[in-house]
Amino acid sequence: MRTKEWKLVITFDTTTQAFAMEEACEKHKLIGRLLPVPREITAGCGLCFCLSLDQEEELNFFLEKASCQFKQLYKMEL
Amino acid sequence: MIYFNCAATSLQRPKEVIEQVVYAMQHMGNAARGADETALLPARTLYMTRKKLAELFRINDPGRIAFTTNATESLNLAIKGLLKSGDHIIYTQLDHNSILRPVYEMEQNGVTATMIPCDYFGRISYDQLEKAIEIQTKMMMITHCSNVTGTLLDLEKIGAFCQKHKILLVVDAAQSAGVFPIDVTKQKIDILCFTGHKSLFGPQGTGGIYVREGILIKPLKTGGSGTQTFSKEQPGEMPDVLEAGTMNTHGIAGLLAGVTFVLETGVSVIHEKEQELMWLFYNGIKTIPNVIIYGDFSGVERGSIVTFNIGACDSKSICDELATVYGIVTRGGGHCAPQMHIAMHTVEQGAVRFSFSFFNTMEEVEQAIQAVSKIAKDREC
Numbered sequence: 001m002r003t004k005e006w007k008l009v010i011t012f013d014t015t016t017q018a019f020a021m022e023e024a025c026e027k028h029k030l031i032g033r034l035l036p037v038p039r040e041i042t043a044g045c046g047l048c049f050c051l052s053l054d055q056e057e058e059l060n061f062f063l064e065k066a067s068c069q070f071k072q073l074y075k076m077e078l
Numbered sequence: 079m080i081y082f083n084c085a086a087t088s089l090q091r092p093k094e095v096i097e098q099v100v101y102a103m104q105h106m107g108n109a110a111r112g113a114d115e116t117a118l119l120p121a122r123t124l125y126m127t128r129k130k131l132a133e134l135f136r137i138n139d140p141g142r143i144a145f146t147t148n149a150t151e152s153l154n155l156a157i158k159g160l161l162k163s164g165d166h167i168i169y170t171q172l173d174h175n176s177i178l179r180p181v182y183e184m185e186q187n188g189v190t191a192t193m194i195p196c197d198y199f200g201r202i203s204y205d206q207l208e209k210a211i212e213i214q215t216k217m218m219m220i221t222h223c224s225n226v227t228g229t230l231l232d233l234e235k236i237g238a239f240c241q242k243h244k245i246l247l248v249v250d251a252a253q254s255a256g257v258f259p260i261d262v263t264k265q266k267i268d269i270l271c272f273t274g275h276k277s278l279f280g281p282q283g284t285g286g287i288y289v290r291e292g293i294l295i296k297p298l299k300t301g302g303s304g305t306q307t308f309s310k311e312q313p314g315e316m317p318d319v320l321e322a323g324t325m326n327t328h329g330i331a332g333l334l335a336g337v338t339f340v341l342e343t344g345v346s347v348i349h350e351k352e353q354e355l356m357w358l359f360y361n362g363i364k365t366i367p368n369v370i371i372y373g374d375f376s377g378v379e380r381g382s383i384v385t386f387n388i389g390a391c392d393s394k395s396i397c398d399e400l401a402t403v404y405g406i407v408t409r410g411g412g413h414c415a416p417q418m419h420i421a422m423h424t425v426e427q428g429a430v431r432f433s434f435s436f437f438n439t440m441e442e443v444e445q446a447i448q449a450v451s452k453i454a455k456d457r458e459c
Binding site: 013014015016017019020023034035036045046047 | 109110112113118121122124125128140141304305313315316317318
């Protein structure tokens with residue numbers, strides 16, 4: 001059985017915002033990937049950017065500084 | 079064959095454009111219709127192309143650019159998606175049918191319009207703009223560079239005028255994108271309409287529209303967006319609001335390669351090369367007896383187009399002879415900008431248009447000068 005893990009999930013209004021986030025995270029050495037938005041949450045864009053929980057501190061620091069647009073940041077089991 | 083019909087479309091393109099279209103057709107699924115690599119690849123390509131276009135046109139947010147099939151679709155969106163009965167619009171005599179026909183259509187629906195005339199040389203008097211303003215004026219449409227004479231309008235001057243009167247400036251950059259510097263902020267452009275297949279070297283069927291933040295265009299088509307499936311309305315955010323249905327990502331992959339080529343080569347380098355070719359041709363034919371050249375060649379900034387007639391000869395027959403005898407491809411007749419032909423008194427005759435590309439050579443231009451010279455000498459009309 002697939003084991004669930006706690007993840008950081010960022011949602012967006014548009015696909016453009018999702019790819020901008022992917023690009024910016026990669027530039028700042030934050031490791032993550034785009035995947036379909038889980039059904040528990042709703043967002044305009046069908047893609048979300050997902051990162052491991054151990055990057056929470058770096059991600060929060062990055063989101064405060066960067067000008068990337070996003071809808072919401074969730075912590076959830078995926 | 080020598081191709082001088084670049085104002086109609088590019089024929090010579092960077093090889094990367096063709097390679098990227100082929101690669102896209104072999105590897106791309108449908109953008110925003112899944113999150114696997116076949117769907118992410120085209121979605122990333124769209125994103126990268128928006129970014130490159132934003133860099134080219136100095137647009138802060140790439141998400142304000144939506145893809146369309148061509149400049150005509152973009153102009154239709156701007157005109158029909160923003161104007162309503164009672165609104166007034168200003169346009170110019172330089173405009174192409176891609177502006178004129180939607181404007182005429184909107185006139186049937188209660189929109190009023192004022193045309194800024196141009197003189198025989200295709201020049202407009204900027205003083206006339208103030209006189210055209212009405213209380214209901216909502217928008218000014220301009221052709222940045224005339225596809226008939228190469229006349230270039232002063233975007234900064236018109237942008238300042240539009241800002242002063244709080245009206246929207248919509249620019250048709252079909253002939254200028256990639257060849258002249260465009261800066262939407264500096265030039266105060268609210269909506270920029272461009273095509274991909276001319277000086278951006280992309281495939282036909284690619285183009286786009288930039289819409290300044292705060293402007294909401296009513297889409298002309300609605301449908302699948304890959305997002306918000308259960309909403310009865312088209313998603314309202316740019317660019318999704320204007321991009322219903324499967325995108326031409328195969329074509330846009332080629333456009334990305336074309337825009338990358340333009341950015342890497344440099345707009346000014348492309349511009350200078352085209353200007354060199356245009357002036358060489360102009361200077362080579364201007365003294366040929368019986369050749370009548372249209373447009374302003376007094377030294378002002380202009381597009382790389384030379385349009386002329388030989389006496390009273392049918393312009394299409396000159397093009398036919400150029401193509402069949404000399405292997406030189408040009409365009410004759412009317413050029414989809416009927417008001418310009420009225421200004422140039424060429425409604426019946428049309429005109430022969432040479433339009434140059436970065437990929438043309440001086441040798442090709444020399445051959446063209448010889449051909450025009452020979453035809454002018456042989457013809458008795």
